[in-house]
Amino acid sequence: MAKKEIASTRQTTISAQPRTHQRAEEIQAYGTVSHGLPLELEEPVRLEMTEQLNLLLADTMTLRDLYKKSHWQVAGPTFYQLHLLFDKHYGEQVEIVDEIAERIQLLGGVSLAMAADIAETTRIERPPRGREEVPVQISRLLDAHQIIIGHCRQLSRRASELGDDGTNDLVVSDVLRANELQVWFLSEHLVDVPLVHAQDPGVRKAG
Numbered sequence: 001m002a003k004k005e006i007a008s009t010r011q012t013t014i015s016a017q018p019r020t021h022q023r024a025e026e027i028q029a030y031g032t033v034s035h036g037l038p039l040e041l042e043e044p045v046r047l048e049m050t051e052q053l054n055l056l057l058a059d060t061m062t063l064r065d066l067y068k069k070s071h072w073q074v075a076g077p078t079f080y081q082l083h084l085l086f087d088k089h090y091g092e093q094v095e096i097v098d099e100i101a102e103r104i105q106l107l108g109g110v111s112l113a114m115a116a117d118i119a120e121t122t123r124i125e126r127p128p129r130g131r132e133e134v135p136v137q138i139s140r141l142l143d144a145h146q147i148i149i150g151h152c153r154q155l156s157r158r159a160s161e162l163g164d165d166g167t168n169d170l171v172v173s174d175v176l177r178a179n180e181l182q183v184w185f186l187s188e189h190l191v192d193v194p195l196v197h198a199q200d201p202g203v204r205k206a207g
């Protein structure tokens with residue numbers, strides 16, 4: 001059908017009825033970038049950066065969900081404190097997810113979004129569905145942070161090399177620094193110090 005005929009068909013079917021259950025071809029394939037954006041960044045640079053940012057996005061979305069799982073399933077005497085801390089970090093990761101995804105879109109790419117795609121892409125180990133004790137919850141969170149932090153250091157250097165200062169700034173200022181701070185707050189919970197009775201200096205072990 002010629003373009004003119006399609007346009008006229010659409011005009012004649014105007015109706016107050018909602019047209020539900022519609023499907024059509026994608027308007028942009030995953031793994032591609034738009035041409036001709038006035039960003040002064042070449043297409044190969046934007047392709048590499050959006051690919052790397054999608055990996056960072058998948059890991060960040062997984063860490064975000066790991067925080068909510070931990071928030072809901074935490075148990076024990078530190079329940080209240082950790083319940084609140086895990087949710088605070090969850091909220092901060094939600095904001096980071098949005099910043100990474102929108103950076104991918106503004107570079108002309110396509111952001112990952114759905115859980116199934118995230119599960120296929122993330123490098124973070126899948127936890128069991130059931131509940132785990134606090135030291136395990138915190139260890140899993142720290143392992144996830146370590147993957148993200150390592151990737152941030154690599155990605156920020158590469159972005160800088162390629163002249164993508166915006167990505168470098170996002171990765172260092174928003175992702176890396178927030179993750180470093182959250183690691184500090186978590187790791188202090190794995191320090192085994194006495195709660196009530198100070199240790200006798202005579203029995204302190206070396207190391």
Ligand SMILES: [Fe+2]
Pocket residue numbers: 071087
């Ligand atoms: Fe809650």
